[in-house]
Amino acid sequence: MPYVIVRSRRRLKTMSISLHPEHGVRVAVPARTASWVVRAFVEKRARWIVRAASEAKQRPAPLRFVAGEALPYLGEQLQILREPFYAAQDRLRDERRRVTVTVEGGGLRIAVPDGLDEAARREEVHRAVAGWYRERAQEHLAERASLWGRRLGYSATKVLAREQRTRWGSCSADGTLRFNWRLIMAAPELIDYVVVHELTHTRVRNHSAEFWAELAKTMPDHRSHRSRLREFGSQLVL
Numbered sequence: 440m441p442y443v444i445v446r447s448r449r450r451l452k453t454m455s456i457s458l459h460p461e462h463g464v465r466v467a468v469p470a471r472t473a474s475w476v477v478r479a480f481v482e483k484r485a486r487w488i489v490r491a492a493s494e495a496k497q498r499p500a501p502l503r504f505v506a507g508e509a510l511p512y513l514g515e516q517l518q519i520l521r522e523p524f525y526a527a528q529d530r531l532r533d534e535r536r537r538v539t540v541t542v543e544g545g546g547l548r549i550a551v552p553d554g555l556d557e558a559a560r561r562e563e564v565h566r567a568v569a570g571w572y573r574e575r576a577q578e579h580l581a582e583r584a585s586l587w588g589r590r591l592g593y594s595a596t597k598v599l600a601r602e603q604r605t606r607w608g609s610c611s612a613d614g615t616l617r618f619n620w621r622l623i624m625a626a627p628e629l630i631d632y633v634v635v636h637e638l639t640h641t642r643v644r645n646h647s648a649e650f651w652a653e654l655a656k657t658m659p660d661h662r663s664h665r666s667r668l669r670e671f672g673s674q675l676v677l
Contacts, residue, residue: 440488444477446470454480458491494673502676504564510547510677512575514626520546538567569620569677576600576623583634584616591657593638607633607668610640625671632664 442456442464454468454477468477481488502508509516520543539550549564577600584598596614600623603609608618616637622630635657643650654661 440464440492442466442481442488444468444474446472456481456484456488458488464488464492500676502565504549504561504568510568511624512547512572513579513623514629515545517542518546520548538563540567540571565677572623572677573600573620576618576620579623579630580616580618580634583631584638587631587635587638591635591638593641595638595641607672608637610637610644612644614641621675621677624675624677625668629664629668629671632658632661633668636661 440463443459443466445465445467446469447467448470450467450469452469454466454472457465457467459465464481466477466481468480502510504519506519508519510519511517537552541548541550547568549568551560551564555563577598580600581598584595588594594614595610595616597616599615599617600620601617603617603619606619607622608616610616616634618633618637622633636654639650639654639657643653651661658664
């Protein structure tokens with residue numbers, strides 16, 4: 440499998456591998472890294488690269504954000520109920536200039552201003568839908584972290600829903616929990632697993648045997664949840 444080497448003067452020591460939809464496997468390395476070192480690094484990660492590439496091929500096609508498509512939310516599917524944005528008398532003037540997203544019954548109503556070409560429409564709708572998810576994620580994750588924290592006697596200093604594509608959650612040294620906002624798309628029990636996982640890191644910072652033993656006290660089926668999350672993540676399109 441071919442790969443592209445991206446050298447950077449800003450990168451001092453670490454090397455990383457990512458999959459780009461157009462350029463394939465990209466290996467980011469410090470500027471002066473020898474080619475044989477890069478090759479050894481790629482060979483060491485070969486199994487992961489093959490698996491990730493295979494999962495990428497199985498991902499569904501990108502959303503067009505049209506009526507009939509569905510978006511996941513708390514483990515359920517919300518049908519998109521798109522409509523042209525007619526300037527109704529009871530709508531505020533500033534709302535007529537932007538995309539709005541609201542839940543209506545079992546669907547997601549996306550109102551779009553007139554006059555946008557297809558590329559602009561998709562970009563604006565994508566931004567609005569992502570913003571809607573992020574707001575819901577912030578509310579839900581803060582609530583679940585508070586509930587589980589009280590139940591387990593763990594405490595987080597802050598809970599944030601953020602843009603982070605490589606992980607579902609993280610716990611900083613000061614006790615701040617950061618979650619991928621896309622987690623709000625997953626089933627409630629998977630969300631709770633990630634929340635409890637990160638809360639456990641406020642007590643045990645690493646992934647040692649002690650950490651997994653502590654997590655298992657609360658989540659005996661954590662291995663199953665991890666497997667389901669991996670499968671779920673490979674199917675995300677947003």
